[in-house]
Amino acid sequence: MNTQNHLQFLDCEGVPTQALPKWAEEPDWFLKCYHFMVLARQFDTKAIALQRTGQLGTYASLLGSEGIDVPVALSMQSDDVLVPYYRNHACQIIRGLPLEDAFLYWGGDERGNAAIEMGKDFPNAVPIATQSLHACGVATAMKINNLKQATVTFIGDGGTSKGDFMEALNIAGVWHLPVVFIINNNQWAISVPREIQSAANALADKAIAAGIPGIQVDGNDVIAMREATNQALQRAYEGKGPTLIEAVSYRLCDHTTADDATRYRDNDELKAAWHREPIKRLRGHMVNQGWWDEEKEKALLHEINKTVQKSADNYIKMAPQAVESFFDHMYAELPEHLVEQRDWAVVKAMPGGSHHQEGE
Amino acid sequence: MKHSVCLLEAVNLALASEMRRDDSIVLLGEDIGVNGGVFRATASLREEFGLKRVMDTPLAETMIAGLTVGMSTQGLKPVAEIQFMGFIFPALEHIICHAARMRNRTRSRLSCPMVIRAPFGGGIHAPEHHSESTETLLAHIPGLKVVIPSSPARAYGLLLAAMRDPDPVIFLEPKRIYRSVQQEIEDNGVELPIGKCFTLREGSDITLLSWGAMITETLEAAAALKEQGIHCEVIDVASISPLDTETILTSVRKTGRLVIIHEAPRNLGLGAEIAATVAEKALLELQAPIARVTGYDTVMPYFRLENHYLPNTQDIIDAVTQTLEFS
Incomplete structure (x- = not known):
């Protein structure tokens, strides 16, 4: 078993780099995916604005992770379980977390973890990498109860340096657990770059020692992310065990609103990363296919803006517990x-x- | 049907009994399956309940605790064994940051009904890291319950209660008395209450409070003192969190004198919390300062000297005598 290198279907402009999967002929999924990516980004912009004006606590921006979280969430079934870290609000929102509650969580209120729509999904894991093991526990429960479900858990590139992550890959391999590990390798753990986290050529290579498949995917390419996630979920549903997906992306934001990345990160690197970003890439593909135009874009932005503003207003009106x-x-x-x-x-x-x- | 069992066998009996009643209970830990646990607490359970309910894990305590948290949120009731309490530390992040907080931080959307069992304490000439009493570390954490049995009957009843509790319970087994006493118990599925002390001996002159293996010496001291006409009330605290302050205060109000006995280090030991509570609520009813008989604030000595560390019956008798002489 070996890791596969860098699955990609679309280049930075949204032009196919290889033959697309059959499902990619239909526009519906792409329109939905685009909708949620734009929603996630507008939520993010609003959250940062609220934090800057003293109306939200320290907030971990999701900017740059839309191309990972959205296709993953759209690939999951509702009775699968999400075990997130602290940068998966896009995924959580698609799985039913009301926008008000997402604001509420970052606004310092436990009710943001309580929404009934979250089902059995875990709340955010703030300690690093602990969620990888919780996901294995959830997956063990699924296996013991003979459920055809899967657990999906995320981690950052920094988190893969922790023992919990390696212990999780190990037990998932030994017990063939129905779990999908997704690394959001956004290249930075606060100020520490990827090459200081690990001498591994790819973080997906960490799967090798656990005896499980690992795959490196372009995390700015929603087609690649959907393909990889679907395959991993199928393996899980069929009792074939876990998969590690390394989604290569870039943290287009500061670590959190309490961080200032200009202290340690080269601006040219950031500029180059914006060229690869996921929303522009997907829009390029949709325009090339004739599924999208300026007018539709304007209408969508307007609609989402209204939704996000309304949710923010509702959040601000909520009295403390x-x-x-x-x-x-x-x-x-x-x-x-x-x-x-x-x-x-x-x-x-x-x-x-x-x-x-x-x-x- | 009555069984004559030691404390260790009572643990086994409670596990088997509750697993027959409740399919959602699963066991996991190192060497608990085929081997039945290094002390045999889970002996023959693998044969009866199968691989899926009695799981041998890889050798990784963090992983055991993390899995336990995950399973407990999904309708299972995992009972994890940490082979010795000296190896619980890699598991603490999961116990403290997740198990103890899950109910609160999700406003009860998710919770962690789980038990972590671990043998603890000194006195069996064990290797390094196998003899410490660090129960205070866990009793300090909001959201946990910490239970310590001191007899086969209480091990049976309290472990049943721990497995039925909707919140995480740390169940610490005093391994020095694992096999020292046999008791007739009926496997009737009747639990004992968590959060309540057990008054083992009534007396009017002085209150002796202890838990775990030190109950043995405490009862011995009380019996010896009886010969001198001193009537000790002996209370097994049993649940060190939450603490049954009512029973403790009622006894101290009656006797006016209190000696607290524990094997753990003195500094910030549970004795300090009990003494502070008694001082806050019953100071004027005390006739003498509260005394503590405890381990030292040192690293637990390796076994050649461990008997110098562990409090003994004479230490308790001396403390009682001094407390009674105070005027």
Whole structure:
């Protein structure tokens, strides 16, 4: 078993580099894919604007990952389980996370992890690489329960340096787990470039030691991402075990809104990466096919802008949770000492209390 | 049907009993399958329940804990074994950052009904890293429950409760008393409550609080002191998180004197938290300062000197005598 190098169907202008798969003859999937990529990017722009104006917390931008998350989410079945890291909001939104709730999460409110639409999908993993193992646990449950489902989990290039990731590939291989690992290799882990993470030629090569297939894919090419993801999901559904996909992309943004990439990253490199970016590439293909034009573009941008603005307005109007909420979900049943502490917190939040805030 | 079992066999009995009742319970860990665990806590379970419910894992504690978290969110109730508590540290990120927080951070959309079992404590002449008592590290973490049995009957009843609990439970097994006492227990599926102390001996002169293997010396001390006409109330804390402060306070209010006994280091040991709680809520009912009989704030000595580290019966008798002499 060996890794395959760089699956690609479209070049930077959206011109095919090899014969396209049969399903690519129909426009419907591309239109849907494009819609969600534009939605993700507009959500991202709005989130950064809200953060810059003090209306959102530290936010991890998704800019540059649209070509990975959107085809992956569109390939998954609703009863598959997503185990994300912290840069998968595009994927989460397609799987049903309301935009309001996505804002709410980055706005510092646990209700952003609670949407019923998320089903059994995991909340964001903030510690690095832990999600890879949770995904294997979820996949083990699927296997034990004889379900024809798959678990999909993401990780950054930096995360692949952690033991959890290697332990996850290892157990997934040994137990033939129905799990798809997707590395968003966006070349940067905050300020540390890809070549300092690993001497491996490709991160997909890490699959070799685990005895599982690994494939490197152009992460700015939605056709390649859909092909690779579908094959991996099929393998999982058919009981053939896990797959590692390294999606090669570029972080077109800072690490988070608390970061300033100009401190460590060459501007020419960033400029070159914008030439390869996924939305422009997909639009090029759609225009070449005669499926897309200026007018449609304008209408879509207008529609999505309205949707995102409305969601942001709704988010801003949402009152914070009651203070006791941070006690009420600690355990299924609140232990005695927490009942007492909960009472203190409630009393302190009341008018005249030491933690009372105007407007509450 | 009654079984005469030691604590270790009671663990096995509880696992088998609950696995027969509840198909969602699965076991995973190192050497737990064919080998039945290095102490044999899972002996013969592989034969009865098969590969899918008794899983030998690769040798990776982080992975065991991570998988346990993942499985527990999807309708399974995994019971993981960490072979010795000294090897639990790679698993802590998953226990602390995920298992303990999942319910809270998803506002109860997902939760982690799971048990992590680990033998702990000294006194069996084990290799390095096999004898520590680090229960405080886990008792400090919000969102976990930490349970320590001190008899076969309590191991059976509390492990059943742990497997039925909707939240993550750390179940620490005092391996020094794994095989020391046999007890008749009925495999009737009746659980014991988590979050409650067990009063093992009633007395009016002084309260002795302990848990795990040190219960043995505590009961021995109480019996010896009885010969001198001193009536000790002995309480097995059993659930070190959440703590049953009501039972503790009721006893201390009755006796006015308290000695806390634990094998773990003194500094920030659970004894400190119990002493602070008693000081906050019952200071004026105390007739003497609270005493602690504990391990030292040193690295657990390698086994030639471990008996110098572990508190013994005489230490407890001395502490009781001093507490009673205070006026």
